[in-house]
Amino acid sequence: MEERINHTVDIGEISEEIHKTHKGFSQWTSEANSRNHQAIVQILVDGRDESDVESEGCPLPTLVYMAREKRPQHPHNFKAGAMNALLRVSLEISNGPVILNVDCDMYSNNSKSVQDALCFFMDEDKGHEFAYVQFPQNFNNLTKNDLYAGSLRTINEVDFHGLDGNGGPLYVGSGCFHRRESLCGKKFSPTYKAELIGGKPQITEVSAYILEERSRGLATCTYEENSQWGKEVGLKYGCPVEDVITGLSIQCRGWKSIYYNPQWKAFLGLAPMTLSQALLQHKRWSEGDFQILLSKYCPFICGHGRIGLGLQMGYSIYCLWAPSSLPTLYYVVVPPLCFLNDISLFPSASDLWFIPFAFVIGAKFTCSLIESLWHGETLQGWWNEQRMWFFRRTTSYLFAFIDSVAKLLGINKLAFAITAKVADEEVSKRYEQEIMEFGSSSPMFIILSTIAILNLFCLVGGGTRLLMDGGVTSISSWFLQLLLCWCVVIIDMPIFEALFFRNDSGRLPSSTIFTSALIVVLACLIPML
Structure with a gap:
């Protein structure tokens, strides 16, 4: 797949073979590129179709590919914009009450994590209070002595367990199971328990083609204009750490979160393999957290009377990284x-x-x-x-x-720095030998x-x-x-x-x-x- 993508980028157009194989690309022109293209929604596997079964005869779940529309004249709001488009499209196709968010460089290492998360949400006494279940970010490429301290050990093994006793951990953008309604702006109420029991996922009998057509309009650049998306609904825009500020706003609406750190790691990904990557990653995190402290979403302002003092102080640990x-x-x-x-x-x-x-x-x-x-x-x-x-x-x-x-002070504008996780052979060899990479x-x-x-x-x-x-x-x-x-x-x-x-x-x-x-x-x- 990587070779096909790189070849497409090199020639600057979608090949005829891809046009035939993937109908979502049928309307693409030679001018289209990764920053200027229409919305694509294609149901690759229709879970309602009896013919979509695996080798042992079990039905396959619905699988949907989505690429939201991007135009140079419209801000795409980075990861938060992509997540919000996915929220709307999934609402139209399945309306599942629970959503799992995993970064593109992470994968599932424990299939039981779904069951574990549902156990929290469905707990008879307190399950209705939880907006999301956050699993730790773990990595499978760490060296023996963790050269760049990429394991986030203090956060995963100490800090988040402490936050768990004060209203719940931060939302860290990956390995997180969300209750759809809380992510879409719903405020918590004690009566929500009865609502959850009565709620059911959407089951529609319309064809896959009609679903694709409906969903495509939800992934356009203009759909969010004059709406509350990115403000009160979905992930929030305008902050390099859209996950943290979104989690804080959810907790300020009365919800709690829960942290679960199983011995058998649920999700694994790639940690930075060079010093510059590691420093850039923390620069983005600390910058976003500090901006939260300077904004109306400051834990001591937004959270006053809404979340406990312990949780406010817990957020401040990260918000004060930059001034430290x-x-x-x-x-x-x-x-x-x-x-x-x-x-x-x-x-x-x-x-x-x-x-x-x-x-x-x-x-x-x-x-x-x-x-x-x-x-x-x-x-x-x-x-x-x-x-x-x-x-x-x-x-x-x-x-x-x-x-x-x-x-x-208005001197510069927001920029979203993506942390590269790919390294060449020499860099990888030095990383395995625990030799710091500058270069x-x-x-x-x-x-x-x-x-x-x-x-x-x-x-x-x-x-x-x-x-x-x-x-x-x-x-x-x-x-x-x-x-x-x-x-x-x-x-x-x-x-x-x-x-x-x-x-x-x-x-x-x-x-x-x-x-x-x-x-x-x-x-x-x-x-x-």
Whole structure:
């Protein structure tokens, strides 16, 4: 299929063979392309037809292909627009009360997940309260030590279980079973239990051709004009994380959600295989979450009186990812420069005020380490998680913060960045060997290499000054700043390897080295001016 798609893109038109095989393409012209085409709705397998059976004679379920209309002059609203078009078309064809949403790079790994979700929805006591059942996002291409911390272990194994006790987890866009009515804007009411018992899926006797014709009009660009689609109905538009903001609005209408994390993983997908992909993915997530905090959908505004304080705070963890970049950036730039220039910022190790700092540092890393080992992570995997936490905060979250503020000021417009998951053979081989992939002069990599070189220079320069001035006895006064520089240098070891020692295509380019070195020199000269 991939070869046929690529061949069609190369020749710029639908071949005669495809026209004959797939009638949905019959009206396509040579000018049509992925961004400019009509709506296609084709019932490939009609579940009502007795002839549509599998090899053992069991009837096959209805299978429908849909491609919504796209025109350059009409915004297509990315994934949210596609989901809303699917909602309308499925309403016309089946009107099934439960909808499963799975991303294109994920697949079902456990067929019992459908039964598991229905058990929650059909629970006699509380099932009527649930709008959606969220399964975790798991991946089948993670390395042994999870090089890029793509497992989302803390979110899947800790955070979401906590949210489950406060009204339910976030909707994360994939592996989620929705109650159709809640997704289409219905408010929760205590009487909904009786309504659910009486509700039935739509069964229609009209022909597949008529159903296709009706449904095609629901997938056009103009159908949503002057309507509530993307506002009060369906997934919401205008936010890079349309899933999170949609889930929040559903919960603010009185519904609850439920998190289910079975030992036999329900859905598996592909995690990013390069550092740039991993950072770009978190940049989009953190940018969208921060925009929610700055909008009328802020959990403490939209959720006031509608959801509990615990759930409001749970959402805020992710909404504050982007601004958390600022204090992190301060701690990896200012203390090292002050250490180099003989300016003490923290209490001495012999001072009583050193105890709170030691407690916070020790408790944070001890708790994180215990969580990782408890959930089956390796020691190296935990260290990789700490490294990626640092990389994200100084790059992904920083750019997300800047872009969000710029959008708020009207300087730039919303853009939806798709995270690529495909890598060539060399990149895949290095990923399996757990070698970090750089290979470009991204502004994010310039920031990472600048911080690495700055801390190394300050560690060497400040350490040399300490030895010359007071020797080992003076280390006590500078212990925290020395420890901070040393930790950043150790975390950044893959950066130094990519800057100075690697010769493969995944190393950092020379331009990044020169740019970062120049910035470090200027930063060190500023205090002397």
